[in-house]
Amino acid sequence: MQSLNARMALAVRALGLVLICWTVLDDHPAPATSGRGLVIAVFFGVAIVGWMLWTWQAYDRRVTSVDLFVLSAAGGLLVAAAPSAAGSAFAFVAIATAGFRLAFRRAVAVTALGLFTLALGVLIYDQAALEVLAYGLGFIAVLLAGVNARQAVSRAEEAELLLAQVQRSQEEQLRSARLEESARIAREIHDILAHALAGLTIQLEATSSLLEGGAERSVVLERLRRAHALAREGLEETRRAVGVLRSEGLAVPEVLEALVAEYRASSPAATASLTLDGVTSRLEGPAALAVVRVAQEALTNVRKHVPGAQVRVGLEIDVAASGVVVLQICDGGRPPGAGIASTHSLAHSGGGYGLRGMRERAQILGGSLLAGPEGDGWRVELQLPLAGAEQAIEVTPAGRA
16 A cells, blocks of 8 residues: 555656646746746756655655755746746745655745745846745745644644554553453452362361271261261352352351351361341442451461361441441460361461452452451451442461461
């Protein structure tokens, strides 16, 4: 396409030169070897050379401007020397091109040179001064037209550049959204696996201990059934997480009750209580999922580090006052007589993303997470604004992951 446009421009310029030459050669006085005809011949030849140089110049080459000065000077003088011919076309073409191709100051210089040679020719050949004014106004109009054309092209280029930048920005936003969604899915996978596998680890370790101690078959089968039930619950958690990712509802109170009941069943000595305060039905979407995942992760951490500890889970939704959702999971520390060796393998079973995942959830929803020791135990507190108000996130130095 660019090659076709270049050939078309070359053909148009060549045709224009032919038409101008025909009017000059057919005019009276015509180019000759003496007198006024010699002046016409000399400047006509100079104008042809300038035209040929201009023809082979690209529009975007703004450094070279000798051809335009030559065309303007020769065209201005030919207006006075051969007033009936189309020699003024040389000057008009040069001035229009200068307005389009050159800086404004140099374009004005090209225009002034053409007007000066025109005035000089009018003075030499004793023509009407009104002709200088008429052509001067024409030169200025053509100059302004060229400048406006250049500005229009510049605005179009800027618009294309801006459009390209907007497209790149949209692509970056889409990429960021994909990364955020990938991180969200990664958090869900981690939380589900950490919770389900931690429970399975406990049951399998207990089963192994029972087998080594020669326990009865019914007791071992009960532990295996419990492990099987935990596996089914893990699949159910996966289905529930997929449903929330698809914007389906999540019954937070029922899920918390199930988590607390599961914690009680994880160890004969484990005790746990659940307190619900406020309109829990107002909790839905990502906030509901965050509450469930933080409670799940916190209870998993308790089972990892202090199995059998007394746990208190509290959920409060203060709609009337500050519109804040507060979730607290507190444990009483290692119960008396609990050994350390029995928890060793489970304590090292996590991927180290527990607190980080909870912190990211709170940050995304504009909430805060406080995790740290309290008395002999540990406390995890999640605060989420119902209205989405942004808050700072504070995580104390933690000893659990």
